[in-house]
Amino acid sequence: MNITTFNVNSVRARLERVLAWLDDRQPDVVCLQELKCLDSELPRAEFEARGYHVASYGQKSWNGVALLSRTPITDVETDLPWPGDPQARGITGTIDGIRVLNLYVVNGQDLQSDKYTYKLEWLKHLHAWVAPRAAAGPMLICGDFNIAPADADVYDAVKWGEEVLCSPAERSAFNGLLGLGFVDSFRKLHPKRRQFTWWDYRTSGFEQGKGVRIDHHLVNAALWPRVVDVTVDMAERGQKQASDHAPVTLHLT
DNA sequence: ATGCCACACCTTGTGTGA
Numbered sequence: 046m047n048i049t050t051f052n053v054n055s056v057r058a059r060l061e062r063v064l065a066w067l068d069d070r071q072p073d074v075v076c077l078q079e080l081k082c083l084d085s086e087l088p089r090a091e092f093e094a095r096g097y098h099v100a101s102y103g104q105k106s107w108n109g110v111a112l113l114s115r116t117p118i119t120d121v122e123t124d125l126p127w128p129g130d131p132q133a134r135g136i137t138g139t140i141d142g143i144r145v146l147n148l149y150v151v152n153g154q155d156l157q158s159d160k161y162t163y164k165l166e167w168l169k170h171l172h173a174w175v176a177p178r179a180a181a182g183p184m185l186i187c188g189d190f191n192i193a194p195a196d197a198d199v200y201d202a203v204k205w206g207e208e209v210l211c212s213p214a215e216r217s218a219f220n221g222l223l224g225l226g227f228v229d230s231f232r233k234l235h236p237k238r239r240q241f242t243w244w245d246y247r248t249s250g251f252e253q254g255k256g257v258r259i260d261h262h263l264v265n266a267a268l269w270p271r272v273v274d275v276t277v278d279m280a281e282r283g284q285k286q287a288s289d290h291a292p293v294t295l296h297l298t
Numbered sequence: 299a300t301g302c303c304a305c306a307c308c309t310t311g312t313g314t315g316a
Contacts, residue, residue, distance in 0.1 A: 054315085055305055079315085081306065106306050107314075152316055160314095191316065210316060243316070246303035257316075289304080289316085 046141065046297045048074040049278075050187040050260050052149070052243075052290035055081040056111075060088055062286045067095055070278070072294065073115050074140055076147035078189045080109030087111065104133040110147050110188070114140045126167065126174035134167070143268060144178065148188035153209045161209060164191070168218035172225070179225040183268035186227060189243075189290065190261050192219045194229060198258035200241065200250075210257060227263040230295060231275040240277055243290045251282055262295040271297040 049072045053059050056077065067075070075097075080087060084103045092099050092113055101111035102123035110133060112118055118138040125135030125146075137146040148171070151164035175186065192215045196202035205211050223229065231240070241256030250256050262275055273296040282291035 058305060079305095152314085154314080154316080189316095208316095245316070248302070259316075 049294040050076045051292040052078040052189040054288040075113040077111040078149035102136040108133045110136045126170040144184040146186045150191045184265045186263040193257045200255040230262045230264045260293045
C-alpha cells in the first residue's frame with residue numbers, strides 16, 4: 046500500500062496532468078492540497094471513474110484539500126484544526142485502519158505579515174487537535190507543511206536564514222508534533238539525503254536543483270512498523286505544466 | 299534585487315504562493 050501527498054496548485058488548471066499522473070502511478074491513496082476550488086467544482090467524476098473514493102474540503106479560489114482512496118474512506122472530518130477556521134486546510138479520514146490527516150499548512154508570507162501570525166496560531170491549534178488523537182491507533186499526518194524542518198532541507202540555508210519556512214517558531218511547532226509521538230519518516234529513513242519537494246517557478250529552481258523539503262509524512266509509533274520507504278516523484282515535477290511541488294509517497298507493507 | 303512564474307478572479311491589474 047502507498048499514500049501520496051501532492052500539492053497540485055489548482056486541480057482544475059492541472060487536471061490533465063494530475064489524471065495522467067494517476068493513470069501512470071496508480072497510487073492507492075492520494076492526499077491533495079491547493080485544490081483552489083469549491084467542492085462542487087472538484088472533478089470528482091474523473092477520480093471516481095478511476096476507482097477512487099473521494100472526500101474533499103474545498104473553498105473558492107484558494108486552499109482546499111481532498112482524500113482519494115481505492116478503499117472506502119470512513120469517519121471523515123473537516124473544519125480543522127478548529128471549528129470555524131475560515132480557510133479549508135485540513136481533512137481527515139480513516140483508510141484501511143489508518144487515521145490519515147491531510148494538511149495544507151499556512152504559508153505565512155514573511156515574518157512581519159499577519160499571515161505569519163495566523164500560521165503560528167494555526168499550528169498551535171493543530172498541536173491541540175492532534176494531541177488527544179496521537180496514540181489512538183495507526184496515524185499519518187501528511188501534506189504541505191510549509192516548514193523546512195532543518196537547514197539540510199533548504200538548498201541554501203545561509204540565504205534562507207531564519208526566514209519564513211525556516212524560522213525557529215515554525216520549526217519548534219514542527220518539532221512539537223514530533224513530540225506527540227510522530228517521526229519525520231523521510232528524514233528517519235534517509236538521515237543524510239539532500240532531497241527537496243518544492244522548487245520555485247520564478248527562478249527555475251527545479252532546473253537548478255534549488256528547492257526546499259516542505260511536504261512531509263509524519264508517522265506515529267503504531268504505524269511505523271509498516272513503513273518501507275518515502276520517495277519523491279522528481280519525474281512528475283519535471284513534466285510540462287507540472288505543479289511547483291513534487292508528489293511524495295509513503296510506501297507501506 | 300522582492301521581480302522573474304503560475305494561479306484565481308464578477309480578470310485586462312492585483313493578491314497570493316513559498
